[in-house]
Amino acid sequence: MSKPGEHADALGILSASIEVQSLLAVETIPGVVILAAAGSNGPGVGYLRCANHNLLSWEAPGDGGRAGAESQCSADGDYLLEAAEDDQGNAQPEKWIRVRVYASRLVQGSAASVYLRDVYSNAIAGADVTAAEAAAGVVVTWQVAVTNRGSGWLHRIRVWLDALATGLAVSPDGSDWSAPTTEAAALNLGDLGPGSQVALHLRRTILAAAESDPGVLSHLKFSFQAF
Amino acid sequence: MTITAYQQTRAGQLTTVTVSSDLDPLDGAITYYWYFDGTYLGHSASPSHTFCLREGDQGRAEVVDTQDPDFDPLTEGPAGWPSRRTVFWTASIDATVVSYRVDQQEGAGPWTTIAVVPHDPLRWSCTVLTGRLVDLVEYTFRVVPLDAAGNEGTPLAIGPEKVVRTPDAPDFTATLDPETAKVTFAEQP
Numbered sequence: 001m002s003k004p005g006e007h008a009d010a011l012g013i014l015s016a017s018i019e020v021q022s023l024l025a026v027e028t029i030p031g032v033v034i035l036a037a038a039g040s041n042g043p044g045v046g047y048l049r050c051a052n053h054n055l056l057s058w059e060a061p062g063d064g065g066r067a068g069a070e071s072q073c074s075a076d077g078d079y080l081l082e083a084a085e086d087d088q089g090n091a092q093p094e095k096w097i098r099v100r101v102y103a104s105r106l107v108q109g110s111a112a113s114v115y116l117r118d119v120y121s122n123a124i125a126g127a128d129v130t131a132a133e134a135a136a137g138v139v140v141t142w143q144v145a146v147t148n149r150g151s152g153w154l155h156r157i158r159v160w161l162d163a164l165a166t167g168l169a170v171s172p173d174g175s176d177w178s179a180p181t182t183e184a185a186a187l188n189l190g191d192l193g194p195g196s197q198v199a200l201h202l203r204r205t206i207l208a209a210a211e212s213d214p215g216v217l218s219h220l221k222f223s224f225q226a227f
Numbered sequence: 228m229t230i231t232a233y234q235q236t237r238a239g240q241l242t243t244v245t246v247s248s249d250l251d252p253l254d255g256a257i258t259y260y261w262y263f264d265g266t267y268l269g270h271s272a273s274p275s276h277t278f279c280l281r282e283g284d285q286g287r288a289e290v291v292d293t294q295d296p297d298f299d300p301l302t303e304g305p306a307g308w309p310s311r312r313t314v315f316w317t318a319s320i321d322a323t324v325v326s327y328r329v330d331q332q333e334g335a336g337p338w339t340t341i342a343v344v345p346h347d348p349l350r351w352s353c354t355v356l357t358g359r360l361v362d363l364v365e366y367t368f369r370v371v372p373l374d375a376a377g378n379e380g381t382p383l384a385i386g387p388e389k390v391v392r393t394p395d396a397p398d399f400t401a402t403l404d405p406e407t408a409k410v411t412f413a414e415q416p
Contacts, residue, residue, distance in 0.1 A: 026315040030351040033317045044302045061299060102320060105351070112352075115267065117301055120388060 002071065002080040008093045009038065009080055010150030011157065011224055014197065020122050020144065025097070026115040031105035032056065034114065035078065040094040043118050048081075049111040054103060056081055060095040061116060068092075073101040137208035141174065143201045146222075148192040155225040158186035159200060162219030170220075171201040183223055230292060237403065237410045240282065245275040248292040255294040262289040264359055265309030267300050284358060285399045285412070286311075310362065310390060314355045316370045316383055318346065323374040329355050330382075332367045346372075365389045 013020040022039030029048050037046075044061025051057070055070035058081035066084035073079050083095035097114075148154050160180040161168055169177040170187050180186050189198050202220075232247040250257050261268045261276045264286050268276070280286055289305050291298070314329055329342040342355045353370075360366055367387040372380035402411045 024315075026313055026354065027352055028317060042302075044299045061302070064297070105320070115301060 002082060002096075004078045004080050004098050005150040006152075007080055007082065007096065009036070009096050009098055010148060010152075010154060010226060011222055012147040012149040013200075014145040014147050015122075017145075021119050022122065023116040024119050026117070027112050028099075028114060029110040029112045030107045031102045033100040033102075034097055035100055036098045037114075037116055038094055038096045040092075041083070041097070041116055043116050046097075046114045046116060047111060048097075048114050050106050050108055052108050054101075054106050054108065056099070056101070058083060058095075058097050060084075060092070063095075068095075073099075073106070074103055076101060076103050135209055137206060139203065139205045141201060141203045143174065143199050145197040146189055146192070146200050147197040148194055150226070151194050152226055153194070154192045157189040157192060157198075157222065157224040158183060159189060160186035160221050162221060165219045167205045167207070168220075169203045169205070171203065172199070174201040177201075177203055183221070186221075186223070230290060235288075235410050235412070237280075237408055240279050241277050242280045242288075242410060243275055243277045244288050244290070246290055246292070248274065250292055250294055257292055257294055258298070260291040260293070260298065260300040260304065262291075262305055262309075263287070263356070264311045265289075265305060266311040266313060266356065267304055268356070270300065279356070281358065285401050286359060287399065287412075310359050312357045312360065312366070312368070312388070314357060314368050314370065314385060316353050316385075318348075318351050318353060319372045319380070321372065321380065324372045324380065325375050326373045327353065328371045328373055328379075330369045330371065331357060332369075332387075333361070334365055338369070360390045362390055 019036065021036060023037040023041060023043065025034040025037050028034050029050055032048065041060045042062065046061045047059040047067065049057050049067060051070060054072055054074045056073050056079065057067040057070045059065070059067040060083035063083055064087065068082045068084045071079055071081055078098060078100050081097050081099060083092045085091055146157060159170055160183055161170065163181045169179045171177045172187065172189060178187060189200065192198060230246045231249050234245050236243045246259070248257055256272065258270050258272060259274055259276070260270045263278055276290070278286065278288060291304060324346045326346055327344045328340055329344065330338040331341045332338050341357060344353055344355060365387045368385040369382040371382045374380070400413050404411070
């Protein structure tokens with residue numbers, strides 16, 4: 001059983017001290033409130049199940065019927081549910097949901113489709129800009145706080161961009177910008193002790209007359225090592 | 228997969244859309260996925276769906292007919308950002324709650340109530356579909372639990388979120404035929 005803050009969710013992104021949400025979850029099963037869903041789940045339809053003995057499991061969108069390991073949630077509290085291995089047998093700890101369980105209200109045998117949709121205007125994507133608004137071109141910069149929400153150290157925290165994230169750049173200080181698209185070339189944010197945080201600056205450049213595409217968001221990727 | 232025909236029938240605030248599909252039922256069960264102004268509403272085995280459309284309101288209904296059991300209605304649905312939002316919350320565990328008031332704030336304007344939902348102790352999930360939202364305006368929603376005396380509990384805030392639509396919101400005209408109670412929608416170029 002995974003506790004919140006002990007696995008991939010130990011790395012949090014905060015904006016004005018509020019956790020940034022990349023996905024909005026709609027629907028759940030009785031007794032379970034979905035507090036957060038990792039952006040790595042991607043938009044789509046996932047499945048949340050409660051088997052006998054209050055065993056909860058999470059199937060991320062596109063995982064083809066493979067649910068993650070069951071977590072026994074017999075007491076009220078927060079839990080981390082992780083997706084199953086992918087079809088190549090690789091673990092996917094980055095696909096998690098954090099839930100709050102009200103154990104007495106769980107219905108054993110219940111299941112629900114959970115609809116995960118993108119959150120626009122969050123601190124990662126920045127402000128939405130339409131083609132009309134960007135007609136003259138625009139450059140926007142802002143910053144978020146990369147935070148260690150866990151109880152142990154996080155080492156070699158790295159951040160890079162998805163190749164689709166055109167126009168986005170990252171910086172540790174707001175002046176030295178880069179746009180790495182591989183983990184090997186990633187921006188290294190160093191190590192973070194429990195509860196500590198480091199600033200990450202983001203810059204978004206939209207060329208004049210560029211057309212906006214609702215299917216392309218700003219894709220940030222993170223990795224870290226923990227023991 | 229092609230919708231070959233459709234018709235709309237209106238009764239009060241309820242508009243029922245019925246479609247015909249060219250898919251062969253002998254090839255497998257047909258599932259219809261319904262969208263309203265780009266917002267996914269749900270799926271059905273029936274080719275009919277009923278939408279709530281308030282007086283003076285207008286909307287764009289879309290349906291995807293498929294026999295693919297793995298169809299994902301969010302990632303494979305119609306492209307574009309929706310002009311409505313689904314306000315979702317889980318029920319309060321406070322026994323004194325009897326209803327929820329859903330408020331909407333447009334920009335920095337005043338809060339307006341868009342729905343009052345009775346508390347059902349047997350229901351854990353609650354949703355309200357908003358009306359059509361204005362493009363390029365920021366919206367915030369809140370769900371306020373109420374007790375029998377109307378006292379407010381701690382509200383749940385949702386948003387703010389700026390509504391951005393690409394391409395621009397379609398421009399519809401709606402015509403009601405009082406003889407047949409049918410509404411005809413026409414999208415302006």
